[in-house]
Amino acid sequence: FTYPLPPDFIGLSFLKQLILELSIDPSPLYAPVSQADFDAVTAPLWIWLEDVTPYLWRGGKSYPANYPALRQLLADAEIDIAMAFNPADASAAIARGELQPTVRTYIHDGGTLANVHFLAIPFNASAADAAKVVANFLLSPAAQIRKADPRIWGDPTVLARHRLDPADKAALDALPRGVATLGEADLTRTLAEPHPSWMPAIEAEWKRRYGSGN
Template identity: 30%
Template sequence: MFGGTLAGCSGAGDTKGDGGAGTAAGEVDYGDWNAVLEAAKGQTVSWYGWGGDETRNTWIKTVLAPALKEKYDITLDLVGMDINDILTQLSGEMQAGVEEGSIDFIWINGENFYSCKENGYLWGPFTSYLPNFNDFIDGQSPEVEYDFGSPTEGFECPYGKAQMQMWYNSDIVDAPPTTVEEFKAFCQAHPGQVTYPEPGDFTGTAFISCLIAGVVGKDKFEKLSSLENPTEESVLAVVEPGLDYLRDLKPYLWKEGATFPADSSTVATMYADGELILNMGYGAPQDLVKTGQLPESTRSFIFDTGTVGNSNFMAIAANAPHKAAALVAINEVISPEMQLSIYENIGNISVLDMGKLPEADAKAFADVPLGSTQIPLEELLDHRITEAAGPVIPILEKLWLTRVAQQ
């Protein structure tokens, strides 16, 4: 997920679909998919997003891009940039009144999506134009209707799910803890060999969210995904027992909880060096094991009470020069064929509703062979907890700092 926020945005773009009934001569009727396919032919469409995931980049370049070219005569231009630079470019072009900008569609999430939509920098609603969205995605699912608490309202389409998992060294640990009670006992039995990144780091915040949810319960924790105008008081009312648990846990952690590693990469290094026996992250570390960055004995587990997850989304710029090609590309990304390929090659959980798929396609997902670090898809989805809404996150991190770290 991208970090950063869009600040100082003003102005407005056309946030309504510029197709449909009554379109003027030369305009595309985006409600007519055949017309969209025809208009998209020969276009070069740009997909802007974080470029630091080489596995994802390789998949886009070697699987998605060739498919778009062969099937639809669309050339895909993958542009890897930091999200803050993308938002600066988008807002600059919009505020300058550039009718056809440089960005077609964006990998975007959370507060960045909310800010862009509110300022009129996104085009839509568009998901109703997508055949694969209509056929295979549950549009009423909270994970589709909301992005970190912000209503999506058809202005972005999900393309992959991620879920927090814990990783352990099976050469050292026989059986990982599966409840928060067992986790505390595990830390007591291995003093100084377990910790987590300081919340403020995305992984650290997600990990304490898993523990808090395990203490207060899934239903109560998920109220944080729908809090309107959250305050310290309203968030504390939900999470206080979890904060008490985290404070009680501190003496058994690395350096007795007097300090925490600054980020997830530091924790990963400490785990790889044997200083820690537990690590964590979004998804299975299969690629990290394959490349030798983590021990081959690494395995994954989740708590019986669940772990938090989120979705990655795609949105179209309001001044995108190639909207038809953007629609076709997004529709292809959420096709059963591409979603299966993403699951096989990247490890992202599919955004498709398995109950809506033809039997053969659903079976293909179930039949994907799992690596040594991977957890079955059904097990993950059965233990999935919706993350807290975007505005709740900094409040949760502040409460952790004052009521856990500084105590």
């Protein structure tokens, strides 16, 4: 297997997943990096990578540039496993004929990082009120249900299902789930994101150790 070249979002997220799982005490990761002993906290990550890197795709000498390149390696059977944030991505790729129909997804036993899309309006936006209307629409049940439809996008809703009215909840529940998409109960096993200040520090150290050939 392999992972996308940091600072690709998926590549850095893989490193975050590793450090959360490997740390005996992950609590320092939820405070600014300046308040922690970086070398001590990240030591398990580098030990693991030193052991595993020689066995990565191409011996860890090069990495796919991004997630689409990673998925293509999976499609070409150059690797046996890939990672993605959208839990419906594999099913959508199977439906498009881009992945083998035998591909399946899983969540780590201890949980997996999860993410949602964010909408931002610049402080100096020329049409802030109109932008708020668009943002509100994108968070509406109608838009979220359409976005969650795997025939359109397949990205799961960010809405709390138990707070939807019966008709909207029924419409969401009626959407087809792809052959490789896990159920909602599985997808609740999530890990919280570390403090954002850790990412530039981990990226810089990763590049120092492994980035020279990429």
